[in-house]
Amino acid sequence: MSRFFRAGSESESESESSGEELQPQRPAATRAVFQMSDDEEDTKRVVRSEKDKRYEEINNVIKQLKNHKKIKDMSNVLTDFEGLGKAYEKARKVVDKEGIPRFYIRCLVELEDFVNECWEDKDWRKQISKSNARGLTTLRQKLKKYLRDFTDEVTKYRDNPDAGDDEEVAAPPKEVESDEDEDEDDEDVSSIPRRPAKKMLDDDDMDSDDSDSWDSSTTESESDSGDEKLDTMKLTAEYFLKKTTEDERLKREERKRERKKEKEAKKKSKDDEDGEWQEVVGGVPLMTEKPKMFRKDEEITHEAVLKKQTEILSARGKKSTDRSEQIELFKELLTVSDTANLGPGIAVKIMFNIVSAIFDYNPNIATCMRSEVWESCLDNLQILLDMLKENDEIVIGENIPDDTQIFDKAPYRVRGCILTMVERMDEEFTKMLQACDAHSTEYVDRLKDEPRVADLTKQLEKYLETRATTDEMCRVYLRRIEQTYYKFDYKAMEGVEPDPAEENPEQMMDRLCKYIYAKDSTDRLRTRSMLCHIYHHALHDRWYQARDLMLMSHLQDTIHHSDVHTQILYNRTLVQLGLCGFRRGFIRDAHNALVDIQSSNRAKELLAQGLLPQRQHERSAEQEKIEKRRLLPYHKHINLELLECVYLVSAMLLEIPYMAAHELDVRRRMISKNFHHVMKMSERQNLTGPPESMREHVVAASKSMKTGDWKACKNFIINEKMNAKVWDLFYHKDQVRDMITNKIQEESLRTYLFTYSSVYDSLSMDTLSEMFELNKPVVHSIISKMIINEELMASLDEPTQTVVMHRTEPSRLQSLALQLSEKVATLVENNERIMEMKQGNFYFQKSNNQGYQQNQNWSRRDGDHQKGGWNRRDGDHHKQGGWNRRDGDHYKQGGWNRRDGDQKQGGWNRRDGDQKQGGWNRRDGDHKQGGGGWNRQDRDRGQNNWNRRGRQQRAY
Numbered sequence: 001m002s003r004f005f006r007a008g009s010e011s012e013s014e015s016e017s018s019g020e021e022l023q024p025q026r027p028a029a030t031r032a033v034f035q036m037s038d039d040e041e042d043t044k045r046v047v048r049s050e051k052d053k054r055y056e057e058i059n060n061v062i063k064q065l066k067n068h069k070k071i072k073d074m075s076n077v078l079t080d081f082e083g084l085g086k087a088y089e090k091a092r093k094v095v096d097k098e099g100i101p102r103f104y105i106r107c108l109v110e111l112e113d114f115v116n117e118c119w120e121d122k123d124w125r126k127q128i129s130k131s132n133a134r135g136l137t138t139l140r141q142k143l144k145k146y147l148r149d150f151t152d153e154v155t156k157y158r159d160n161p162d163a164g165d166d167e168e169v170a171a172p173p174k175e176v177e178s179d180e181d182e183d184e185d186d187e188d189v190s191s192i193p194r195r196p197a198k199k200m201l202d203d204d205d206m207d208s209d210d211s212d213s214w215d216s217s218t219t220e221s222e223s224d225s226g227d228e229k230l231d232t233m234k235l236t237a238e239y240f241l242k243k244t245t246e247d248e249r250l251k252r253e254e255r256k257r258e259r260k261k262e263k264e265a266k267k268k269s270k271d272d273e274d275g276e277w278q279e280v281v282g283g284v285p286l287m288t289e290k291p292k293m294f295r296k297d298e299e300i301t302h303e304a305v306l307k308k309q310t311e312i313l314s315a316r317g318k319k320s321t322d323r324s325e326q327i328e329l330f331k332e333l334l335t336v337s338d339t340a341n342l343g344p345g346i347a348v349k350i351m352f353n354i355v356s357a358i359f360d361y362n363p364n365i366a367t368c369m370r371s372e373v374w375e376s377c378l379d380n381l382q383i384l385l386d387m388l389k390e391n392d393e394i395v396i397g398e399n400i401p402d403d404t405q406i407f408d409k410a411p412y413r414v415r416g417c418i419l420t421m422v423e424r425m426d427e428e429f430t431k432m433l434q435a436c437d438a439h440s441t442e443y444v445d446r447l448k449d450e451p452r453v454a455d456l457t458k459q460l461e462k463y464l465e466t467r468a469t470t471d472e473m474c475r476v477y478l479r480r481i482e483q484t485y486y487k488f489d490y491k492a493m494e495g496v497e498p499d500p501a502e503e504n505p506e507q508m509m510d511r512l513c514k515y516i517y518a519k520d521s522t523d524r525l526r527t528r529s530m531l532c533h534i535y536h537h538a539l540h541d542r543w544y545q546a547r548d549l550m551l552m553s554h555l556q557d558t559i560h561h562s563d564v565h566t567q568i569l570y571n572r573t574l575v576q577l578g579l580c581g582f583r584r585g586f587i588r589d590a591h592n593a594l595v596d597i598q599s600s601n602r603a604k605e606l607l608a609q610g611l612l613p614q615r616q617h618e619r620s621a622e623q624e625k626i627e628k629r630r631l632l633p634y635h636k637h638i639n640l641e642l643l644e645c646v647y648l649v650s651a652m653l654l655e656i657p658y659m660a661a662h663e664l665d666v667r668r669r670m671i672s673k674n675f676h677h678v679m680k681m682s683e684r685q686n687l688t689g690p691p692e693s694m695r696e697h698v699v700a701a702s703k704s705m706k707t708g709d710w711k712a713c714k715n716f717i718i719n720e721k722m723n724a725k726v727w728d729l730f731y732h733k734d735q736v737r738d739m740i741t742n743k744i745q746e747e748s749l750r751t752y753l754f755t756y757s758s759v760y761d762s763l764s765m766d767t768l769s770e771m772f773e774l775n776k777p778v779v780h781s782i783i784s785k786m787i788i789n790e791e792l793m794a795s796l797d798e799p800t801q802t803v804v805m806h807r808t809e810p811s812r813l814q815s816l817a818l819q820l821s822e823k824v825a826t827l828v829e830n831n832e833r834i835m836e837m838k839q840g841n842f843y844f845q846k847s848n849n850q851g852y853q854q855n856q857n858w859s860r861r862d863g864d865h866q867k868g869g870w871n872r873r874d875g876d877h878h879k880q881g882g883w884n885r886r887d888g889d890h891y892k893q894g895g896w897n898r899r900d901g902d903q904k905q906g907g908w909n910r911r912d913g914d915q916k917q918g919g920w921n922r923r924d925g926d927h928k929q930g931g932g933g934w935n936r937q938d939r940d941r942g943q944n945n946w947n948r949r950g951r952q953q954r955a956y
Contacts, residue, residue, distance in 0.1 A: 054091030074135035345412030438634035485532035651675035710748035
């Protein structure tokens with residue numbers, strides 16, 4: 001037997017006595033030699049399971065993640081989070097078998113809390129670098145998506161975060177089988193004692209309080225290694241067999257319980273010393289007690305309070321300044337001054353600073369206040385106004401220098417402007433409404449503050465009436481006008497008599513606007529007040545007052561030089577004026593008012609009710625912010641569908657009769673391009689179904705009106721669907737529907753007469769009255785107007801009550817022939833112009849050697865050219881600038897005399913023709929005054945007129 005097995009076990013001796021060979025034991029002997037080599041005396045080989053390896057990788061990543069969280073290195077935290085996910089995926093097999101480890105869920109929960117805390121710290125986010133900011137945003141999105149797979153585990157952990165801390169992170173190491181397992185005897189012999197794998201450390205084990213456990217474990221391992229060294233001379237088979245670790249595991253659990261008990265004891269003793277713990281709310285730390293402003297023995301005087309106020313103000317605008325704390329400091333300073341009875345002057349000064357600090361609470365001008373800050377702003381403004389109204393001896397103004405302020409005696413002089421603060425409050429209220437969702441309850445809740453804002457403005461108006469300058473009064477009056485002009489007064493529309501003691505909105509608007517008209521020194525305030533006044537008149541159907549004020553102001557000529565907000569107000573006023581005209585039955589005026597807004601297809605943007613995508617170029621981020629600030633709150637919007645419907649119906653009532661009257665006119669103009677576009681789009685459709693949208697209803701009604709079918713037209717315009725969408729939105733909806741019905745009947749009658757007048761010799765007014773269900777006087781009035789305006793060539797026969805047609809209008813064949821002749825004449829004229837453009841100012845030689853020249857001289861066959869003139873065949877007389885043709889005996893300056901003709905100044909006379917100033921007369925044609933015209937072949941053309949074949953037509 002080998003010397004390495006001198007102290008063998010009984011099993012070895014039995015095998016040796018039985019005569020078995022020692023060859024199967026050689027690998028074990030070799031390992032024994034390898035185990036006792038010098039390199040392995042200090043560090044022994046440790047074989048770990050798959051679970052231990054994967055969990056150790058995850059714990060290493062968690063350790064790096066914690067270190068990066070401490071310094072808030074968000075880019076590396078993001079990298080660690082991605083690495084943690086990869087390590088978890090590697091351990092997927094182990095996790096599926098063992099379950100998700102609790103330390104992994106704890107890491108995810110802590111990371112989520114850390115990210116939320118960093119995200120809520122807006123001041124810190126503004127200071128970090130771009131890479132960290134990008135990393136925080138990406139990490140927040142990825143973590144939120146990643147946690148969806150661990151929803152149940154995270155919820156259980158948050159419900160009971162302390163449970164399961166005593167459990168082992170990694171299971172105790174299992175027995176490691178030998179790689180060389182030829183048979184069972186070899187496995188028994190070759191089994192090697194392994195050092196127990198260290199468990200994965202969780203948060204509790206990594207604390208500094210556990211240093212004693214590390215020391216104890218170290219000493220134990222050292223003692224074990226010492227014993228092993230001492231026992232190297234007694235290497236039996238028992239030494240190489242794996243030892244049980246159950247006792248060690250029990251010892252570790254017992255030590256852990258003891259440590260936990262010690263911690264609880266220390267915590268309890270500390271609680272007894274410090275008293276009871278107070279639960280705090282997460283987020284911004286709350287101030288438990290008010291800050292100390294002055295020392296106990298310090299005297300509270302005006303100088304001390306002003307000095308403290310200046311000290312607080314010096315921190316204003318700095319990054320490190322806590323704005324909420326600054327507001328609290330001012331409030332505490334106000335309390336101190338009131339306690340010391342320093343007078344109302346110093347109190348008003350501090351209140352001005354409090355309101356200013358509230359306005360400065362939100363540093364971003366594009367965002368609105370929080371709701372609690374807004375409530376505080378309203379309360380403090382009300383307190384400030386009450387203080388000013390109660391103390392008449394206080395004089396305030398923004399032009400008072402700081403060194404002339406008086407706080408210790410009356411009359412007090414304080415620098416500050418209450419008007420500016422109320423205007424800023426009104427702007428903040430508008431921003432809050434813009435930031436809210438218009439269809440949410442939050443918008444309704446914020447809108448409830450509108451009466452309070454209007455009441456503060458009204459109180460300010462009463463306070464400034466006897467104290468402010470004219471310019472300040474114009475500003476506060478305009479603020480009240482802008483808060484009132486869009487509000488609908490139901491009492492005025494119902495005809496309820498107003499209370500004589502109270503001022504109704506109409507009287508208030510009239511008084512305030514007239515004051516601004518007379519006293520304002522700037523055009524902007526006067527323009528805005530006038531537009532608001534017109535809007536208010538139009539909203540309450542006072543058509544004539546609104547129309548006259550708009551026409552007398554001539555705003556349409558100067559509005560392009562105004563600022564953007566004023567132009568938006570002008571567009572809103574023009575639209576409201578058009579709606580008022582429609583309600584009152586002035587269809588043409590309504591169309592003229594709405595055509596500019598609707599023809600551009602940008603009504604939403606022109607009325608500041610939303611942004612439309614740009615086709616040519618995209619808006620920059622800054623430009624988009626500016627345009628969003630201009631948008632109006634939702635309660636001031638005008639219904640765009642109602643607006644479009646009113647415009648299209650007005651265009652239909654004007655355009656359909658005009659199209660019928662000028663059906664064969666080539667140069668027919670369009671009243672409404674948008675209406676024609678809608679009609680063309682409907683005609684392009686191959687399959688036309690029943691109308692569904694508002695536009696389709698108007699198109700179907702227009703087609704019915706073309707044929708004179710007024711009932712079908714009326715049914716398309718007025719039905720349940722259109723009533724719900726449009727007509728029920730009007731206040732007097734029944735009156736509007738009746739007005740539309742009457743207009744459809746009248747315009748259908750006009751369209752019928754235009755379309756079928758050439759068919760009838762005479763028409764009975766009784767028949768027309770029954771056909772269109774109109775009163776006979778109304779029919780008589782319509783036909784009379786058409787005859788007077790020369791729209792209908794007819795006459796009225798009163799005894800028989802008939803309309804006799806004169807048939808002066810050309811037939812359809814004649815009209816088409818006239819159109820053809822006009823088009824041919826236009827074509828000839830265009831060809832002549834093209835030829836002149838090609839020839840220019842040069843000679844153009846023809847085949848018969850005839851020359852043609854403009855503004856120069858011409859020399860024709862057998863002609864001799866001399867200074868500025870031409871001498872033709874058989875001509876014997878020539879003078880400067882003239883020509884003498886065959887048998888011609890008379891010549892005057894600047895003209896030509898040909899063949900028995902007589903010529904006068906500046907013209908030509910050919911073949912028995914007579915020509916006078918500035919024209920040509922050819923072949924029995926006579927042309928007179930109207931230079932620059934031509935008369936050819938019995939055609940006479942005068943100034944801008946054409947007369948052809950005995951028929952004259954004027955150009956319109």
